[in-house]
Amino acid sequence: MTDLLSPFVEFGFMRRALVGCLALAVAAPPLGVFLMLRRTSLTAEVLAHGVTPGIAAGFLIAGMSVPAMSAGGLAAGLLVALGAGALSRVTGGREDASLTALYLIALALGVTLVSLRGGAGDLTHLLFGQVLGVDDPALLLMAGVATVTLPVLALGWRPLALECFDPAFARAERVGGGAWHMAFLVLVVLNVLAAFQAMGTLMAVGLMMLPAVASRHWSRELSGLVQAAVGIAALSAAAGLLASYHLDLPSGPAIVLVAGLLWAVSVLAGPVDGLLARWRRRPHLAG
Incomplete structure (x- = not known):
């Protein structure tokens, strides 16, 4: 217990990291659940890379300023999200293809912009984050995004759920699916930005x-x-930070690795379509 709590x-930096990661764990996983149900899980990864040039532009203008990098990242993320939809409608192509092209360009542009002024340390911070270095502005951003995300999700719960499970009925009922879809994408971009300081652009969607x-x-x-998603994310954050402290591991990757371990345990032992649950049902079905 001493090892867990001490x-x-x-250390104040450990408390800051824990509070920030718990804020991410409360707000981001519900968005991930909706993305999974829509079968658009990679959209979050695309948007995480899409914010990179905006963050890099904010860095070039104001250095390691959280407000500047967040404003630039928000603009870039929304541009990628809206631009992909517009391109798919104009050209008749698939939206996921447009997203792939835009995020690759955005990631390359962001890395190039940081390289113009910053060094290897700045590039590492951009790509991998520094959760143990979370300061007051970054902590306020994480808490503020969580405070915005949860009420908006509560208001949009029904239309978002209908769009996932019965899109034809949602269109027939005119529940405003298009408007809620755009609001949902904005929330994803905001949560990616909030996670950027802790996890970096490469792993910002790990807790989502x-x-x-x-x-x-x-x-x-x-x-x-x-x-379940929120519980797993909160456990991943706390256990990942402890593993980082005791084993001298990079904190962001440690959190993602713990989340990956819990996913593997879920696949193996989860009561819903887990491998062990399937194995137990097999003799019954055979008989």
Whole structure:
């Protein structure tokens, strides 16, 4: 118990990291659940890379300023999200193809911009984050994004759920699916930006998608999926930070690795379509 609590009791930077990661764990996984149900899980990864040139532009203008990098990242992320939809409508191509092209260009542009002024350390911070270096502005950004995300999700729960499970009925009922879809994408971009300071652009969606994918093995209901995803994300954040402290590992990758381990446990032992659950049902079905 001492090993579990002492890092957070003794060190302020560990407490900041834990609070920031818990804010991400509450807000981001529900978005990941909706992305998973829509079968657009890679959209979050695309948007995480799409914000890179905006963050890099903010860095060039104001250095390591959280407001400047966040404003630039928000503009770039929305441009990628809206631009992909516009291109697919104009050209008749698939939206995922447009997203892929835009995010590759955005990632390359962002790395190039940082390289113009910054060094290897700045590039590492951009790509991998520094969760143990979370300061007050970054912590306020994480908490603020969580504060915005949860009420908006509560208001849009029904139309977003209908769009996932019965899009034809949602269109017939005119629940405003297009408007809520855009609001949902904005929330994804905001959460990616909030995670950037801790996880970097390469792993910003780690706490969003891995717990969401793992949750499908613990519940068949939407509310249960969200609860399981949030619980797995919170456990991943706390355990990843402890592993980082005790084993001298990079904190962001440690959190993602713990989330990956919990996903593997869910695949193996989860009561819903887990490998062990399938194995137990097989003799019954054979008889």
